[in-house]
Amino acid sequence: MNLEQAPLQVVWEMTRASDAVCEECRKQQPPGRHPDELTTAEGFRLIEEVKRFAPPGGSLPALVFTGGDPLQRPDLMQLVQYAIDLGIPAEVNCAHSALLDADAMEDFCRAGVKRIVLRTDMPGAPLAALGVARQMSLDVEMETAIHAGTIPHLDAIAAIAAQAGVKMWTILFPVCVEPGHPESDLRAAEYEEAFETIWRISRDAPFAIRTGNASHYRRFVARKLMESGHVEHPQPAPIASQREAWELAGVNAGRGLVFISHLGDIHPSGDLDLLAGNVRTEPLVEVYRGSSLFRALRDPDTREGKCGDCEYRCVCGGSRARAFAMTGNFLAEDPRCFYHPGPMPHGQRPMERIEMA
Ligand code: SF4
Numbered sequence: 001m002n003l004e005q006a007p008l009q010v011v012w013e014m015t016r017a018s019d020a021v022c023e024e025c026r027k028q029q030p031p032g033r034h035p036d037e038l039t040t041a042e043g044f045r046l047i048e049e050v051k052r053f054a055p056p057g058g059s060l061p062a063l064v065f066t067g068g069d070p071l072q073r074p075d076l077m078q079l080v081q082y083a084i085d086l087g088i089p090a091e092v093n094c095a096h097s098a099l100l101d102a103d104a105m106e107d108f109c110r111a112g113v114k115r116i117v118l119r120t121d122m123p124g125a126p127l128a129a130l131g132v133a134r135q136m137s138l139d140v141e142m143e144t145a146i147h148a149g150t151i152p153h154l155d156a157i158a159a160i161a162a163q164a165g166v167k168m169w170t171i172l173f174p175v176c177v178e179p180g181h182p183e184s185d186l187r188a189a190e191y192e193e194a195f196e197t198i199w200r201i202s203r204d205a206p207f208a209i210r211t212g213n214a215s216h217y218r219r220f221v222a223r224k225l226m227e228s229g230h231v232e233h234p235q236p237a238p239i240a241s242q243r244e245a246w247e248l249a250g251v252n253a254g255r256g257l258v259f260i261s262h263l264g265d266i267h268p269s270g271d272l273d274l275l276a277g278n279v280r281t282e283p284l285v286e287v288y289r290g291s292s293l294f295r296a297l298r299d300p301d302t303r304e305g306k307c308g309d310c311e312y313r314c315v316c317g318g319s320r321a322r323a324f325a326m327t328g329n330f331l332a333e334d335p336r337c338f339y340h341p342g343p344m345p346h347g348q349r350p351m352e353r354i355e356m357a
Contacts, residue, residue, distance in 0.1 A: 001061075004298060005289060006053035008256040011064045011270060012046065014038070014076070015262050018069035020095035033072060037262045040075040042280065046260065047083045049284040062089040062114065068262070069095035077107050084112045091141070093117035100129050105136050115139040115167070121146075123156040130164040141168040148186060151194050158201045169205070171198060172212040175271045176325040185322070188338040195220040213271055213319045215252055216337045219312040253320045254297030258288050268297050271321035274330060296331065305333030310341040 001008060017033040038046065047063065054060045063083050070076050070092055083090045090113050094100045108116055118129055120142050133140045142161045144150070150157075161169045173194075174185050186194065195217050202209045211217040251257060254268030261267065264279040266287050276294060277287040288294055296302045297320060300313040307318040318334030326335050 001059055003251070003256045007061045007258045007288060008251060009062050009064055010050050010053075010258050010260065010284075011066055012043075012260045013066050013068065013262045013270065014043070014070045014079075015072050016068040017072040018067055018095045018097065019072075019099070020069055020097040034262055037073075038260075038264050038279070040078065042264065043075065043079045044082055046264075046279050046284065047079065047086060047088065049279065050083070050088055051086045052283075052285045053288075060088050062091055064091045064093055064117070066093035066117075067095060069097055069099065071095070071097065071099035071104060077111060080108075080113060081111050089114040091115040091117060093143075094129070095119070096129060102132055105129075105132050105138060109136050109138060113138070115141055117141045117143055117170075119143045119145070120157060120160060121150065123153055123160060127160065127164070130160070130166075134165050140164065140166045141170060142166045143170045143172060145172040145174065146186075146194065147174060147184065148190055151190070151197065154194070154197050154201065158205060162206055166207050168208045168210065170210050170212055171214070173214040173319075175213050175319065175321045185336060188336050191216065191336055192220070192338055199224060213321055215316045215319055216312075216334060216339065218250070218315045219310075219337075219339060222312060222315055250300075250315050250317070252297065252317050254294045255317075258284070258294075260284070268294060269321060272324055272330065273321075274324065302331050303333070304329070304331045306337075306339070306341050307333040310339065312339070312341075 015033050015037055017031070050061060050063050065076065065080060071094065073079075076092075080090045080092065090111070092108060092113055092115075094104075094116055096119065105116075116133060116138055118133070118140060120127065120130070121144055130140065130142070142164070144157055146154070158169065173191070176185050178184060191214065195214075198209060198211070198217065199220065253272045257269050259267040259270045259272075260279055265275055266277045266279060266282070266284060267274060268276070274293055276291040277284075300317055301308070303310075303313050303317060307313055307316075307323075310316070318337060320330050322336055323332040323334055324330040326332075
């Protein structure tokens, strides 16, 4: 898939309403649905727009129905079914709430949902839904948001993922939670420690692993692969074979990803709070392909600071959400990356320039 022309994932935040209790959620969830959420009819039109991303016979992006809790919308299954009938792979990112019961899982199975996404942040988190999904042979992705307190538990959480038979473990790194807060963004050195653990787990894990807001994990992976002689240069891998493992595909906010808010606003990702348009007034396909924001995000040569000088900018490029949150400049270098690009002395490999504290 050509990421200039189409994303791999369109993420639609159908509603922010949720009954789930989530101490680590990135957004404060209001108790009820917003009166100006996209309507069912507007949802149908959005789904038809997603269909327009692919040429006839070409592959389509996955459409992720998320929230809040998408089960708060009574039209969820109607919209999911419409997407599937149009050939769009549908995924549902569910909150752990009373609405996520065996009936809801059965509905997902019957409709042909490609994957459900369930959040598990700590070993003691509610796991009943994982068991039910496994019984029904639903393809499950597990999401885990991590902070410094989570890192010691990564092996235990990975064991849960293996036991539950998940296909993908997505590890979400927070973007600039206030300094001193226990769930704050990791320091650059802590990222390297987390990456070492994630890499070790990934070698034997029966599931794929990807990171959110930590594209520099791809630099870490590229270094490991170069050291082992598997790749010679840090270049993006062919997308077609890397759908499940984004490690080297260079997917980032606005490059392979687009986020639609509950009000229809078009953002490069759910954590990059920059607006490129609204699906009520602008065609999603044209905004993704042609807006100056999305084009700048897809061009690795627009990066500034050390990300602009970095030989890993095509596979990594840094977290644009973190750069924007911490500096106000979405093209600035990622402040949470330890790597320092520079002239490479003869015989030295890129990773050797990383300064470990
Ligand atoms: S300097 Fe920037 S592009 Fe290079 S590895 Fe770090 S975050 Fe990625």
